[in-house]
Amino acid sequence: MSDYKPKIIVFCCNWCSYAGADLAGVSRLQMNPNFRIIRTMCSGRIEPEFILTAFKKGVDGILLTGCHPGDCHYISGNYKALRRYNALKLLLKEMGIDDRRLKLEWISAGEGARFQEVINNFIKTITELGPIV
Amino acid sequence: MNTQKIGAVLVVGGGIGGIQASLDLANSGFKVYLIDSAPAIGGIMAMLDKTFPTNDCSMCIMAPKLVECARHLNIKIIPDAKIEGLSGDAGNFQVKVRKKARYIDAKKCTGCGECKKHCPIEVADRFNQGLTRRKTIYIDYPQAVPAVYAIDKNNCIGCGVCEKLCLAGAINYKDTDIVENINVGAIILSPGVDVFDPKVYTKFGYGIYKNVVTSLEFERILSASGPFSGHLLRPYEGKIPKKIAFIQCVGSRDPQVGKNYCSSVCCTYAIKEAIIAKEHSKNGLETTVFYMDIRTFGKGFEDYFNRAKEEYGVRFIRAGVSKIEEISETKNLILYYENEEGAIKKEEFDMVVLSVGLVPKPDMWNLSRILRVNLNNFNFCRTSEFIPVDTIRDGIFVCGTFAGPKDIPETVAQASAAAGRAMALLTESRGSLVAKKKYPDEVDVSNEKPRIGVFVCHCGINIGGYVNVPEVVEYVKQLPDVVYAENNLYTCSQDTQKRIIEKIREHKLNRVVVASCTPRTHEPLFRETIREAGLNQYLFEMANIRDQCSWIHMYEPESATEKAKDLVRMAVAKARLLAPLKRVEIDVIQKALVIGGGIAGMSSALLLAEQGFEVFLVEKENELGGNLRHIYKTVENRDVRYFLNQTIEKIRANKLIKVYTNARIKEITGFVGNYRTKISVGKFEDEEIEIEHGVVIVATGAQEYKPTEYLYGKDSRIITQRELEEKIFNHSTTEFFNDKTIVMIQCVGSRDNERKYCSRICCSQAIKNALNLLEINPDANIYILYKDIRTYGFKEELYRQAREKGIVFIRYDDAKKLELQTENGKLKIKIFEPILKEDLIIDPDLIVLSSGIIAEPNNAEIAKMLKVPINSDGFFLEAHVKLRPVDFATEGVFLAGMAHSPMTIAESIAQAQAAAARATTILSDKKYYAEATISSVNEELCAGCGMCGALCPYEAIVYKEKDGKKISSVNEALCKGCGTCVASCPSGAMTQYGFTKKQIMAMVEAL
């Protein structure tokens, strides 16, 4: 189990969480490499289908990140993301997928250290859960 | 004589200041001539490895600007040039410029570098501070602009080898100097500075001991493009150092070498170099900084200092180093120093870095004579606090370090400010001399099969040091539809841009992927490049393999390489599906809203109005003036009251400025070019006004901290500096004759646990007030209790005066707290005196607290309305701490004055003028070109359910009737491209250009 490398997608919004990830880089904050970022302009862009397809294709965990409540560059995209996230969680349970595999976190452009922490924790959870199939 | 002003500006000096000024001018309708005495622009910033306090890679953030300058149609770069004469007046100058022979035809040279391979003569390399050698035919640095070689004729022996090797036929030994007359309306001086030559201090043995280097040499040693390719090695024999000492104030704060000013940047750059050095060395490097005062007074600097101490373990010793001795066998160095307790100590180090100060360039005196501008005692350009970027000569402006030592963001702000002043002068001629950019026609690639080119960046060692770049390139080559892939040392450099264009043409590429840093900074550059090659600029995708890969997995090169491959594969998967897009044109309302009627807000408003733009100036108090209403004299003893009244009068007299006092912003809607704002006016919010404008400048100011410590508010003998100043200038002065002993306590509410930052202005303010007190009451005993005295720049002179006049400075720190008590109605302060090593009791008659600056509490509300960030201290957070000091990430919104961080009057005014100049880059054009990545409706699929319209935060979706069916449609000017509607559309009729479902799914599936 020790050399199990989970497949993880992290969706970042352009304005806060992607900038937070960049800041983590600029600050050289070291973290577990087993994740890949996909950038959208806003967390509100994330379609449920992206997530369901990803799980179907064998992705082990998906982390959605966006601006803190009230900070979304597009006013309220993150609230919409939150609503979809809650619904998705229920759906995942129904499908028999451990809902800890999907997580939503708010990370600001100034929170490089938080980005690092969130990533490391999430990867730890997924590593403990093991491969999805 | 022709009275029409000339719509062109000469910028003298192509460091970061000159570059910024040139870009601002060229982007708002002026022709720019940018001259530099060196063969390439870039100045000192190009030599730096990293920048404080974010440790951003200097070249990474600068390269896009270099390239933008080089390719800007309205900027003419003239290297190797200097001014020889000037005639004419403001609005119409004739400048005589001598361009030194370069012996290379710039039009023919491709920068390929074949010529230098066999050049037999080597000399010390200026760019690497003499730590390496270069050929006599050379280019300054890899990203140099212009990317053209030069022959150093002083050393060339004329053997003719290079001429034979140059296939382009660019070598011209017979080249001669050219003297040209340039006709411009204004001149901006940004010649920069040199660093101090420490040889005059024989005690340090610089120049004799090989392992004693200057901070700029050390910067080159740390740099990936430096003498040791970024490996931290000693110059003597290339050994890895284990113990490095930094000595501060070398050539600063020292009247004996004629440099009685503080160079302002050395403390923070030494901290940076110590941190970076530690990061470089894998096996525990020790770093020690010897200093007099640590002056980390800028935004975020104090935090940086604390992190250096606590996280990185950099050791700080408050001590003067009296001499350095070299041990002849090891070439190690022994430092003798006297610590705070007065004890003489010695310690061995294997390398010493001298933190050298900033000094004016030697030919400034000559330049000032030609231009008839004034220099100060130290040969820096003389300016005045209220007009910080003006020289005494009309039409000639100044910015950056030539106007006094300063860091990069301050230089950039001043540069924009100087550009703004020139724009105001030449407003009537705006647009008269500019050319419009002509791109080649866009090739229609819609019916072609994707042919993708991939460029993978080494970024010096930033990526290449951790990710196996050649392996990534080999991997990429076999991905479907990739027809070309290569690696570059710096993909962002000018020569690589040329290369990308060539490769697009050569391989008929119709999509381009760059794997390098973050699209947040570099996407615009690469898009522009492919557009120049005839591709639609949206046929481009980036993979972030530096910030989000090599930098965060520095100890796992294999995983980092695997990850880089995945990221590029995902980018390629998306690129395959990219389609050409168009940017929507938006009309710009050429008016500005300025929030805050303090000196910053007023200065911005004036500069905009002078250029003919209408301004709405909104102030929440019932009068204009902000903090200036409580300040009477500046540190240079100028009359603030007079200046303030004059400024208010100018505002009132200007018909283009509409002032609202007692006014609050209620709501701001809209976007760049088209804002609509509701303001309630009057004490009782009796009136609501709605205004329309194209840009916003946030100048909300800041407040004095109301102390809760040291019995403030409980005893009338304890007051703040501001209250003291009011008393000095407003009240009868007699009461101070009684106050024999006055104690000032620094850092009240600053640099403590609650507010970690330094308030920057309190040290100078305290000394200013102390000196004024002494004038009234020469017998007063004044004590200033401080942590570090931070009289940066020329304010150091004030500190010297204060000590000369007998003001006593005693240090305290958090470990040895001050104690204040009242005993029988008398005040008593107990402080530990480090030299005497015992507690000292002072019985003051008056205690003055130097209370810090805190952010305006309303900032949060304004920030929310504008969707711009504030930092944890409540100040607004600019788009980029180094290069965009007065911009927000949100287009069309700018920042000025103490809303940004604590600063002096002069600094506020410069920032305000800068913000106005930046705003002008938008206001000066009737059109603004919006993003292209907006939403659109597939009318066939739309079921008219209305879900999207209900969710859209911008009301950008409206309904329309089509063929008897109700369907959604997107208002392109209002859509901001968040994509929320797309994610919620149940029938899949919505799409977002640039982030389509297919594209994102392709990325997901590629993993």
Ligand code: FES
């Ligand atoms: S922009 Fe970050 S969540 Fe909307």
